[in-house]
Amino acid sequence: MEIEVLRLSHRLPRDERISTHVALVARAFGASSITYSGQHDAGLELSVSRIAKRWGGRLGGGDFTISYERNHTQFIKKRKREGFAIVHLTMYGIKIRKMIDALAKASPRPDKILIVVGSEAVPPEVYQLADYNVSVTSQPHSEVAALAITLDQLMDGTELERDDFLGEIRIEPSERGKKVVKR
Amino acid sequence: MEIEVLRLSHRLPRDERISTHVALVARAFGASSITYSGQHDAGLELSVSRIAKRWGGRLGGGDFTISYERNHTQFIKKRKREGFAIVHLTMYGIKIRKMIDALAKASPRPDKILIVVGSEAVPPEVYQLADYNVSVTSQPHSEVAALAITLDQLMDGTELERDDFLGEIRIEPSERGKKVVKR
Numbered sequence: 001m002e003i004e005v006l007r008l009s010h011r012l013p014r015d016e017r018i019s020t021h022v023a024l025v026a027r028a029f030g031a032s033s034i035t036y037s038g039q040h041d042a043g044l045e046l047s048v049s050r051i052a053k054r055w056g057g058r059l060g061g062g063d064f065t066i067s068y069e070r071n072h073t074q075f076i077k078k079r080k081r082e083g084f085a086i087v088h089l090t091m092y093g094i095k096i097r098k099m100i101d102a103l104a105k106a107s108p109r110p111d112k113i114l115i116v117v118g119s120e121a122v123p124p125e126v127y128q129l130a131d132y133n134v135s136v137t138s139q140p141h142s143e144v145a146a147l148a149i150t151l152d153q154l155m156d157g158t159e160l161e162r163d164d165f166l167g168e169i170r171i172e173p174s175e176r177g178k179k180v181v182k183r
Numbered sequence: 184m185e186i187e188v189l190r191l192s193h194r195l196p197r198d199e200r201i202s203t204h205v206a207l208v209a210r211a212f213g214a215s216s217i218t219y220s221g222q223h224d225a226g227l228e229l230s231v232s233r234i235a236k237r238w239g240g241r242l243g244g245g246d247f248t249i250s251y252e253r254n255h256t257q258f259i260k261k262r263k264r265e266g267f268a269i270v271h272l273t274m275y276g277i278k279i280r281k282m283i284d285a286l287a288k289a290s291p292r293p294d295k296i297l298i299v300v301g302s303e304a305v306p307p308e309v310y311q312l313a314d315y316n317v318s319v320t321s322q323p324h325s326e327v328a329a330l331a332i333t334l335d336q337l338m339d340g341t342e343l344e345r346d347d348f349l350g351e352i353r354i355e356p357s358e359r360g361k362k363v364v365k366r
Contacts, residue, residue, distance in 0.1 A: 017201055021325035028322040051323055092354055092361040096343055127359045137342060138354040139211040140234055142204035145331035148324075149343070152332060159320060160279055160332070171275055171321040176310045178275040 002112045003031040003154065004079070005147065008072055008126070009119040010038035021144045022117055023048045027055075027064040029151035029159045031115070034064075037072035038119070056167025076116065076129050085110035086130045089117055089146045093133035100153050102132065115150060117143045185295045186214040186337065187262070188330065191255055191309070192302040193221035204327045205300055206231045210238075210247040212334035212342045214298070217247075220255035221302070239350025259299065259312050268293035269313045272300055272329045276316035283336050285315065298333060300326045 005026040010019050015038075023034045023044070034048070048066045057063035069075045076086060085106075087099065103110065116126060127133055136146040152159060163170075172179035188209040193202050198221075206217045206227070217231070231249045240246035252258045259269060268289075270282065286293065299309060310316055319329040335342060346353075355362035 014200075017197075018204070021201070021327060024322075024324040025328045028320045028324040029328075055322060090361075092357060092363075094356045094358060098356075124360075130359075133357070133359055135354070135356055137211045138346065138356055139207075139238060139348060141207040141211040142327050142331070144204060144325050144327040145208045145212075148328035148331050149335060152335075163321065165322060171318070173277045173281075173318055173321055174275060174316075175277060176313075176316055177307075180275075 088130035271313035
């Protein structure tokens, strides 16, 4: 399954760290790229690209990429035309298990998904364009957490076990301390 | 199972939003409280308390609470003496499924857990005090995401289905749009 992430309406300096976390979660949990709208942020792009290069892409895939898109509505429409199912994460949406079940039953089952991660004020048209408006817990918390849980659920937990990033360095899991291995 | 969260070394203004997200994730995914060390932050406490009050605690439990602790080492030691298993989230730790399996096999099985969420430089003694140093994916991403996945795994996914917060308001999940209901 191919998964892309779209982060809406990035604001500086307010969203600097949150958007970085959103991007790194997208990468670590198996998305292939992140696109963001709002304010252009060369620093965000640099830090995400650096980490993506250092920690690597995956066997059979390229490095995780970040890019900017001025008009997120046009971007969502384009991905829809290309056959992506649009999953918009919002506190107000249906329960995530309901979306996962619906996707499993959909015919044909979508093999490309765009996950849209909002910021404070998401325009109504995003709710209309989404195939699924999805909530993780129906409680206020964090778009970073919602994205992680959604990717984990879409991947059926497999991302927590995978260990096939091909970067310059990788971590050797250890009971205590820090083991970083060069390839 | 009783779960508390400890956020280490909060820094202002850098961690303002990330620590807020950590606290809200703790609440939304079933922890009973968050304690934080580092810089005291009345704004953080106020915003988390307000949300906890408005959105509520749970049947049979009180409201989610936030408190400050100057010395996090002493706090961890105290919780250990009280029978809490200490789970420290770090990129360098063992895989989370390994921790979940170990907890399930532990005898007696701990029914109280303190999850320790680090910041940039975690002192070595935290690694030593922890019963489990645990990583979510062994890749760099976000303490917010790591906490959400860990709570979801510890709760065996049940938090994603629960709907028993007793606040002044709650969300009625909807396919499109926003439905907020007063109790």
